[in-house]
Structures are given as structure tokens and as C-alpha cells.
Amino acid sequence: MVKPTINPEDNWHHTDIRIRYKDTDRMGVVYYGNYLTFFEVGRAEYMRSLGFPYSELEAKGYTLAVTDATAKFHSNVGYDALVTIKTRISKLTRVQVRFTYLVVDEEDRLLVSGETGHVCINEKMKATRMPPDFVQALEEVI
Amino acid sequence: MVKPTINPEDNWHHTDIRIRYKDTDRMGVVYYGNYLTFFEVGRAEYMRSLGFPYSELEAKGYTLAVTDATAKFHSNVGYDALVTIKTRISKLTRVQVRFTYLVVDEEDRLLVSGETGHVCINEKMKATRMPPDFVQALEEVI
Amino acid sequence: MVKPTINPEDNWHHTDIRIRYKDTDRMGVVYYGNYLTFFEVGRAEYMRSLGFPYSELEAKGYTLAVTDATAKFHSNVGYDALVTIKTRISKLTRVQVRFTYLVVDEEDRLLVSGETGHVCINEKMKATRMPPDFVQALEEVI
Amino acid sequence: MVKPTINPEDNWHHTDIRIRYKDTDRMGVVYYGNYLTFFEVGRAEYMRSLGFPYSELEAKGYTLAVTDATAKFHSNVGYDALVTIKTRISKLTRVQVRFTYLVVDEEDRLLVSGETGHVCINEKMKATRMPPDFVQALEEVI
Numbered sequence: 001m002v003k004p005t006i007n008p009e010d011n012w013h014h015t016d017i018r019i020r021y022k023d024t025d026r027m028g029v030v031y032y033g034n035y036l037t038f039f040e041v042g043r044a045e046y047m048r049s050l051g052f053p054y055s056e057l058e059a060k061g062y063t064l065a066v067t068d069a070t071a072k073f074h075s076n077v078g079y080d081a082l083v084t085i086k087t088r089i090s091k092l093t094r095v096q097v098r099f100t101y102l103v104v105d106e107e108d109r110l111l112v113s114g115e116t117g118h119v120c121i122n123e124k125m126k127a128t129r130m131p132p133d134f135v136q137a138l139e140e141v142i
Numbered sequence: 143m144v145k146p147t148i149n150p151e152d153n154w155h156h157t158d159i160r161i162r163y164k165d166t167d168r169m170g171v172v173y174y175g176n177y178l179t180f181f182e183v184g185r186a187e188y189m190r191s192l193g194f195p196y197s198e199l200e201a202k203g204y205t206l207a208v209t210d211a212t213a214k215f216h217s218n219v220g221y222d223a224l225v226t227i228k229t230r231i232s233k234l235t236r237v238q239v240r241f242t243y244l245v246v247d248e249e250d251r252l253l254v255s256g257e258t259g260h261v262c263i264n265e266k267m268k269a270t271r272m273p274p275d276f277v278q279a280l281e282e283v284i
Numbered sequence: 285m286v287k288p289t290i291n292p293e294d295n296w297h298h299t300d301i302r303i304r305y306k307d308t309d310r311m312g313v314v315y316y317g318n319y320l321t322f323f324e325v326g327r328a329e330y331m332r333s334l335g336f337p338y339s340e341l342e343a344k345g346y347t348l349a350v351t352d353a354t355a356k357f358h359s360n361v362g363y364d365a366l367v368t369i370k371t372r373i374s375k376l377t378r379v380q381v382r383f384t385y386l387v388v389d390e391e392d393r394l395l396v397s398g399e400t401g402h403v404c405i406n407e408k409m410k411a412t413r414m415p416p417d418f419v420q421a422l423e424e425v426i
Numbered sequence: 427m428v429k430p431t432i433n434p435e436d437n438w439h440h441t442d443i444r445i446r447y448k449d450t451d452r453m454g455v456v457y458y459g460n461y462l463t464f465f466e467v468g469r470a471e472y473m474r475s476l477g478f479p480y481s482e483l484e485a486k487g488y489t490l491a492v493t494d495a496t497a498k499f500h501s502n503v504g505y506d507a508l509v510t511i512k513t514r515i516s517k518l519t520r521v522q523v524r525f526t527y528l529v530v531d532e533e534d535r536l537l538v539s540g541e542t543g544h545v546c547i548n549e550k551m552k553a554t555r556m557p558p559d560f561v562q563a564l565e566e567v568i
Contacts, residue, residue: 021328021338022173022321026166026221032492033164033462037306040459044305044364054305055364066458070496079168080328080339163470163480164463174350175324178317179448186447186506196447197506208316212354222470222481306459308452310505315448363452 006141012086012102015045019081029076035103035112036069042085043099043116050137062130064097064118071114077105089142094129095120097138148191148283154228154244157187161223171218177245177254178211184227185241185258192279204272206239206260213256219247226250231284236271237262239280290425296370296386299329303365313360319387319396320353326369327383327400334421346414348381348402355398361389373426378413379404381422432567438512438528439472445507455502461529461538462495468511469525469542476563488556490523490544497540503531515568520555521546523564 007014017038025031044054054064077083084104091098096119103112122128129135149156159180167173186196196206219225226246233240238261245254264270271277291298301322309315328338338348361367368388375382380403387396406412413419433440443464451457470480480490503509510530517524522545529538548554555561 018325020321021167021324022175024168025163026168026170027489028168031164032495033459033466036459036462037304040305041302053364058363063453066499068496068498069458070494072494073492079342080337160467162463163466169347174353175317175320178320179446182317182447183444195506200505205311208357210354210356211316212352214352215350221484222479305451306457309447310450310452310454312452317448 007086010086012088013042013046013049015042015085015087016082017041017085019077019079019083021079024079027076029078030111032071032073035071035073035114036116038083038085038103038112039069039071039087039099039101039114039116042087042101045085046087046099050141052134052137057131057134060131061123062128063121065121067096067117067119069114069116071112073112074110075105077111082106083111089138090115091117092135092138092142094135095127097130149228152228154230155184155188155191157184157227157229158224159183159227161219161221161225163221166221169218171220172253174213174215177213177215177256178258180225180227180245180254181211181213181229181241181243181256181258184229184243187227188229188241192283194276194279199273199276202273203265204270205263207263209238209259209261211256211258213254215254216252217247219253224248225253231280232257233259234277234280234284236277237269239272291370294370296372297326297330297333299326299369299371300366301325301369303361303363303367305363308363311360313362314395316355316357319355319357319398320400322367322369322387322396323353323355323371323383323385323398323400326371326385329369330371330383334425336418336421341415341418344415345407346412347405349405351380351401351403353398353400355396357396358394359389361395366390367395373422374399375401376419376422376426378419379411381414433512436512438514439468439475441468441471441511441513442508443467443511445503445505445509447505450505453502455504456537458497458499461497461499461540462542464509464511464529464538465495465497465513465525465527465540465542468513468527471511472513472525476567478560478563483557483560486557487549488554489547491547493522493543493545495540495542497538499538500536501531503537508532509537515564516541517543518561518564518568520561521553523556 023030023034047054086102088100090100098117101114120130165172165176228244230242232242240259243256262272307314307318370386372384374384382401385398404414449456449460473480512528514526516526524543527540546556
């Protein structure tokens, strides 16, 4: 079942952001490391759309610590561009989740693709199972 | 008495930093907001040189919350430049401290001048007196 | 005459942004220097609403170089908060413009107030008059 | 032959940086995306130590555009820690170069490992051969 928060045409969750002057570097394009911030925005809005804002997960004592991140840079984009972060869950277990991202411009040109891995940890920094209702919500969209 | 950590020629504390690609924006120069980070580096290294690293102050439960910040932008500087952050204390009470900054390039050309105000707060977020030995160390250099 | 882009209740232009994890620091609140980025977003969206996106101004060879910035920090805000940047023009000449900002949270609690000054420069980095139609649009809202 | 800029004990180039308050997030540790900035610092200082500052390469019309980046997060580190970025070249052709990084704390505990790929492009944004003397300098250290 496709949730309304998922784009029915391509099955990805979409979040739009506007490129700030701060995001650019002297090449006139977005600094490569900033895409990891955009990935953060993509997965945060995806989780919010599933009814589990990451801030609430943290308030309950769960943290999705990042274990790894990858990004491939296909094209550049400059100041004031409107880009879309497409986010999808690529892997899910009871303690781990992986998100995949596509960042595209307004013409749907691929700028950056990437992936992040996360392990759920509790307040003692130990790996722990994610809340069952959260896992269930994720299962419905993968 | 001038402490060895203070430059004897100009009576300011000096900290050098190298401009990173990340610091620049599409104008090819340092993004204006990043100078507040440089101010942070300047006062942190100044405090360290006085024997009171800010991290230790925080470990003891004290925070120097920023109340205000000002910056005047005189000249620009680009990627890979080596800049010096000159820091001095411009005002001191038992609960408040103000730092003044001059950021200059290798030719001592003034790039940015600025000031930050701080109030000491405790773990309950209440204004509190700064540790007496810290105040005494600051008094010796103003 | 109040333009539709200006909030009729308070006469400020409003832009909403969501606080990212990246915006926070180890105190759990927005790092002080990041408010200068929020000011940038506020004035960029204000200019866009007036029909003069800053990116178009730059494309025509005009840059609004920042001459000074001030910020007063009244309250903190943390991760995932939705904040509003209220922007207004506080001074205008043919070569200079000043913007004033209020950043508030969802309960309209004042977080940060500030101001930035700008001088219009051309591609030779010389002070130059701003485009007349741009000045006229600004004049109508101050 | 080991160049003096390469640490003779482990055959990596070493660059030290101090963690700034700005680098941390509300978890109290370095925000994951900031390690890509640290990688930038590592490779820039490595290139400088080889006699080819990246700024000079750019001044000659060459850009080492990033094609991909990966990072694995092993341990966290907080404010004011002194970390070492160890950098090495893992692959080299006439148009491409790959850098590998290890970020460690003062006890040599591994924080983050990663890799970035780069392709040399000219001012027309076309892939181009890197300057022969630069390639030769890199060849001597791999």
C-alpha cells in the first residue's frame, strides 16, 4: 500500500529545499558535504510523514546513530535552485534501517545519489530494537 | 603585566586559521556568518591560553551564553588564505564578559571587526557568577 | 499600501524554516552563528516576494555586499522547531539598504533580533546605484 | 621513499584539527556531515605538503571535482577534542585520484574512515589530465 506521503508516480518520498547562499562554495555550486545535511532533511521529513518525527523518537530515548554514508555526485547545482530530495528505505531490520536518497533539480536531473545506514541505540548508547509501531510503519512503505 | 599568550606588540591574543573551501560561498569569499565561528575559535583559544579552556568551564557546569554579536565587514578573503583572529576582553563583570575581535589577513589588512557579549549561566540556566579564579585570570589581561 | 507578501497583522514579511539537526550544537540549541544564515533566508524570500529574487539581481551584475550584522539573542530553540523569520527594511538609499529581522518560535516567542547592512556593488566591486525598479519596489514596502 | 611530510611510522599524512562548538550537534558530538569538511582539510594539507597547494592547482585552471564520497562512523568525538586526519592516496590515474582518510582521536581511537574520488576538470568543465609534475609528486607517495 502506497501511503499518501509517498509520491505515487515514483514511490519515493519528496521534500523540496531551496539552495541557500550559505550552501554554495567558491565553485558556485553546493559544497559536497552539505548533501549529507540534505539527506538528513529528507529522512526527517520522510519519518514525519509516516507519523514518527525523529524528534519524538529521540524524546522517547531512541537515537538512529549513523553508521555509514555514501554519496555519488552526478551534476552540480547553484544558488537559489529548488531541489527535491527523494527518500526511500532500502533495508530494515529490528535494530537497523538504511535510507536511499536521490537529489534532483526542477528538471528532475539527478544531482546526487546516496545512502545512509543507521543503528538504533538507547540512552546508554547500546544497540536496541526500534519501537515496534515505528518498524511497522516503515515496513508498510518498503 | 602582559601574559606570554598575548602578543606583546599589539596586546591582542592571536589565533591563526586557514580558510577552508567549506568556508567560502559563490562570491569566492568567506560567507559572512562564518566569521561568528571564527570569533568562537578566537575566544576559545584565548581562554585556553589563560589556563581556562572553555570545555573545562562547561565541565564544571558553567556556560558563557552569547547575548549579542556584532560584526563589521571591511574586506573579503578567499580560499586557502591564512587569517589571524585577534581577541581581547573589552568588558568584565562577575557575571558578564565581552570579547572584541579583529580578523586580519597575512598582510594585517583588516577583514572583519566584531564583538560578542556573554552572560555566565549555571546548569539550571540561571545567571551565575563566573568562577573567581577565572575572573581573576581575565582581570589580569584587560 | 501593504503588499500581499507582507503579513497584514504585523507589517513584516514572514518566512518559516524548520530547525535541522545540523543547525544545533552541543547545548542542544541553534548555534549562534547560524542565525546569520536564517537572516539570509529571510531577506532572500522577502526580495523574491517583491519580485526581485536576489539570484536575478546577481545575474544582472549587482551584489548586495554585507557591511555589518548584529544579533541579539533572547531565547534558545532546539531541533525540529518551526521558526518564523520576520524581515523588514529599516533603511533605504539608492546604494544602501538595511534589513531588520525578528526570529520567533511557534508561540511567537522572540528568539533573536538583528539587523544587516548592505551596499550595492557592481562587477568591478565598486559601489553602485541599485536598479531603479528594485529601489521603487523596496520603497513601497517601507 | 617516504617523504618527510608523510608520517614514517604509519605512512599516512597527518593533519590535526581542534573540534569547534560549531562542529557539534545536539548529541554532543561532531555532526556526521562535517567529516566531509575534515576530509577536505586532510587532502588540502596533504597536497600542500607535496608542494601542490590545491589553491594553486585551481589558479592554473584545474579543479579536482568530487565524484563520490564514503564515510564509516566508528566512534564519536565531542567539543574541543584534538583529532588527527590521516590521508593517503589510494588510486591514481592521469585524470583521477582517490584519497583515503582515517580520523582518529588523541588516543589513536578510530572515529571515522572514508574515501573520496576526484576527476580533474578544466575551466570548460571537461575531464582533463592533471599536470604531469603533480601526478609525478603523487606517484612518489603511493
